[in-house]
Amino acid sequence: MADSTAQPSRSRDLDKLLLRPGHLVGPNFEPGAELRDDIKTYAKVLVVGAGGLGCELLKDLALSGFCNLEVIDMDRIEVSNLNRQFLFRLEDVGKPKAEVAAKRVMERVCGVDIVPHFCRIEDKELDFYSDFSIIVLGLDSIEARSYINAVACSFLEYDSEDNPQEETFKPMVDGGTEGFKGHARVIVPGVTPCFECTIWLFPPQVKFPLCTLAETPRTAAHCIEYAHLIKWDEVHAGKTFDPDDPVHMQWVYSEAVKRAELFGIPGVTYSLTQGVVKNIIPAIASTNAIISAACTLEALKIASGCSKTLSNYLTYNGVEGLHTKVTEFVKDNDCLVCGPGVLIELDTSVPLRKFIDLLEDHPKLLLSKASVTHRGKNLYMQAPPVLAEMTRSNLDVALFDLMDKVPKDIVHVTGTAGKSGNKQSCLRKLRVAFKGINGVTEMGMAGGA
Ligand SMILES: [Zn+2]
Numbered sequence: 001m002a003d004s005t006a007q008p009s010r011s012r013d014l015d016k017l018l019l020r021p022g023h024l025v026g027p028n029f030e031p032g033a034e035l036r037d038d039i040k041t042y043a044k045v046l047v048v049g050a051g052g053l054g055c056e057l058l059k060d061l062a063l064s065g066f067c068n069l070e071v072i073d074m075d076r077i078e079v080s081n082l083n084r085q086f087l088f089r090l091e092d093v094g095k096p097k098a099e100v101a102a103k104r105v106m107e108r109v110c111g112v113d114i115v116p117h118f119c120r121i122e123d124k125e126l127d128f129y130s131d132f133s134i135i136v137l138g139l140d141s142i143e144a145r146s147y148i149n150a151v152a153c154s155f156l157e158y159d160s161e162d163n164p165q166e167e168t169f170k171p172m173v174d175g176g177t178e179g180f181k182g183h184a185r186v187i188v189p190g191v192t193p194c195f196e197c198t199i200w201l202f203p204p205q206v207k208f209p210l211c212t213l214a215e216t217p218r219t220a221a222h223c224i225e226y227a228h229l230i231k232w233d234e235v236h237a238g239k240t241f242d243p244d245d246p247v248h249m250q251w252v253y254s255e256a257v258k259r260a261e262l263f264g265i266p267g268v269t270y271s272l273t274q275g276v277v278k279n280i281i282p283a284i285a286s287t288n289a290i291i292s293a294a295c296t297l298e299a300l301k302i303a304s305g306c307s308k309t310l311s312n313y314l315t316y317n318g319v320e321g322l323h324t325k326v327t328e329f330v331k332d333n334d335c336l337v338c339g340p341g342v343l344i345e346l347d348t349s350v351p352l353r354k355f356i357d358l359l360e361d362h363p364k365l366l367l368s369k370a371s372v373t374h375r376g377k378n379l380y381m382q383a384p385p386v387l388a389e390m391t392r393s394n395l396d397v398a399l400f401d402l403m404d405k406v407p408k409d410i411v412h413v414t415g416t417a418g419k420s421g422n423k424q425s426c427l428r429k430l431r432v433a434f435k436g437i438n439g440v441t442e443m444g445m446a447g448g449a
Helices: 008-018 033-042 052-063 097-108 126-130 142-154 210-215 220-235 246-263 270-277 285-304 352-361 385-396 438-448
Strands: 044-048 068-072 113-117 134-138 172-178 181-187 313-317 323-327 342-346 367-374 377-380 408-417 424-434
Touching: 008 033, 008 285, 033 068, 033 285, 044 052, 052 068, 052 097, 052 134, 052 172, 052 285, 068 097, 097 113, 126 142, 134 142, 134 285, 142 172, 142 424, 172 285, 181 285, 210 220, 220 246, 220 270, 246 270, 285 313, 342 352, 352 367, 352 377, 352 385, 377 385
Parallel strands: 044 068, 044 134, 068 113, 134 172, 342 424
Antiparallel strands: 172 181, 181 313, 313 323, 367 377, 367 408, 408 424
């Protein structure tokens, strides 16, 4: 369908990278037209998120020679997106972002195929993600990044000496922007730190001290947070504040206005109230463009080897002038997500139900509502109801039997983790070993390898 000679001007700049040798290239780089064609034919890239950054990424990847793209996003287009999410028009408001973004890029860049997925990232099976050569993230939430990171790390396998196996690497490129600041990073689970290894890079939001809010408010934001964090609980005992409920937001706004009048503080508006309560940071189109370009180049480097990839975290700051910096972070060898997996030793008689209970009490995991899969087979699924019904009878069967009596293997578990009030979907890779028959396995595995 795509004619590689139809648009010489489009591949001109790409050819300078792909057709010529160089001294900064990656170890397996073989320049030539075949390489360019291979990227078109074989490289399959998933873009996660079709918002400000996602729109840029799809366009950049399409223009960089990638022809097999898919995009996943659960949101619909809103009027407030239109200033920067440039693939969308006024008549698209209300339509799924992924679908419109895919259609627009395909209209403009011939030969590119983009498959949209209008759903939550958790709705896709692991198999869906395993299909891609590279996953590029254009997300604005830590939870979603963390989830995709765990998905990519779940494909990683270790040999019997705990060395990561290269053929199971699922590279990711993560972009993120916040106002005039942004980052681009390359994550190769098993090689570079994964998102979870460096989760401390995303510190919890700094809130105002409660005493300032209660006693000495000085800014409009202080008045809003007073209404949101203190006054709400005083008046609505036990009722959780919902930032997406306009009635709740309106209540906080009018309380903040009263508070501001009392202290003679100007500037409380409804939109500022939303901004403070939901912690909205204005999105800047140029930051998205710069970060997307950096991410796309990294994806191209991973796919082609035309240059060594970023090692491994680039930050961009355009607040005053322009500053970029690359930092090489290191892996956390005890990481729950990209490491070989938490080891759980069980008796062969332990039923699946008891295993699931054990995950909830496990101090490192604290994983509740667990669904369990082994080698792609659903052992127990909490949802949807059909699958729960189909797998319920397994709960009373010994896990050892459900795992076909293998002495030791990887099990994937999805569920929610975290403290109450801050539960997150998560995916964990566990190493389950059955007591008493370990020795036999390890000798068997060593012999087989
Ligand atoms: Zn990690």
